[in-house]
Amino acid sequence: MPMPTEERVSQLVAGLVERRGFDLEGVEISTAGKHADAQARVKVTVDSDGTSDLDTIATLSHELSEVLDEAGDFGETPYLLEVSTPGIGRPLTAARHWRRAQGRKVRITLRPGAEPPDPGGSTRFEARVGALDEDSVALVLGGKQKPHRVPVPLADIAEAVVQVEFNPPGAREMELAGGVVPGRPVPGQDAEDVQGNTHAVSVTASDSPTEGIVE
Template sequence: MPMPTEERLSQLVAGLVERRGFDLEGVEISTAGKHAEAQARVKVIVDSDDGSDLDTIAELSKELSERLDEADDFGETEYLLEVTTPGIDRPLTVDRHWHRARGRKVRISLRPGAPTPDSGGSDTFDARVGELTDGTVALVLGGKRNPHRVSVALADIAEAVVQVDFSPPGARELELAGGVAPGRPQPGEEEEVLETEALPESVTASDSPTEGIVE
């Protein structure tokens, strides 16, 4: 029996994810093993304005596992379900990503021909995310030594990817960004989290909806 597509799984889980107060950021399917012994790994990526905790993720994981079992799209193929929040290196592609990334450091790549925010600057640079208003995002450049705020149209940005902060930003730098979005960790805490291998928050569940393992 062929496995369901990622589009099909997105349709199956989207309603439950939304009712739990999350946005569905993606669904990924991969396989391990060969032929009859193959096992599917289903990764459901969710996020919300208020962040998330492992208890809530675990409850959602159980509900999603039950939903997938009821749909029976995997047939006899065993699957491992993982419900997780976006990783640190996630790209910012829609407005809600920018709002939730406020205070984070990002690597910006501008579209060809777009004006650089600093005279003579590069079209790829690191900045701290500020407020997003009417299609324009405030970015803080200069780091701790020379923090200053500029404005860049989202239409001029080809790619923006969140970066790991291995040390806290300067107070003025964070002030210019408007602080950290509610429910999000303070910049500079990633190093400690990475050492405990707890990033991002995730829960895995076996093909039985009653079993759940917090990673």
């Protein structure tokens, strides 16, 4: 039986994800093995404004497995469902991502033709995320030594990726950024958040019971 598409799985799970207070950030489907031994891996990434601990993700994971189980799109093909939150290294591609990343250090690449926020500066630089405005974001440049805040239009940013931090930022940096959104990881304590929270459920067939496996 053909595998369902990522778009199809997104349609199946989106409603439940939203009702549980999450945003659906992506669905990835891959397969391992051949023919009778083939197994599908379904990764569902979700996020929210609040704290998403492992117990919450585990509950959502089991509920999503029931939705996929009832739909029956995988037929008799076993699959591993992984539900996770975005870890450090996630790209910022929507306004909600910037809002949730307040206080975090990001690596930014500007679009061709965009002016660097500091005169004579590079179009590729690191900054700390401040408050989000309607069409721009405040970025704190200069690190611990010379922190200063500048507004940058979101339209000028081609790519922004949250960076891993093992050392705490400067107090003035964080003051200019406005602090970290409640419930989000604290900069300088990223060792446990590189991959985010992940819960996996192994499903042997569409009418089989599920068994949770915490990774």
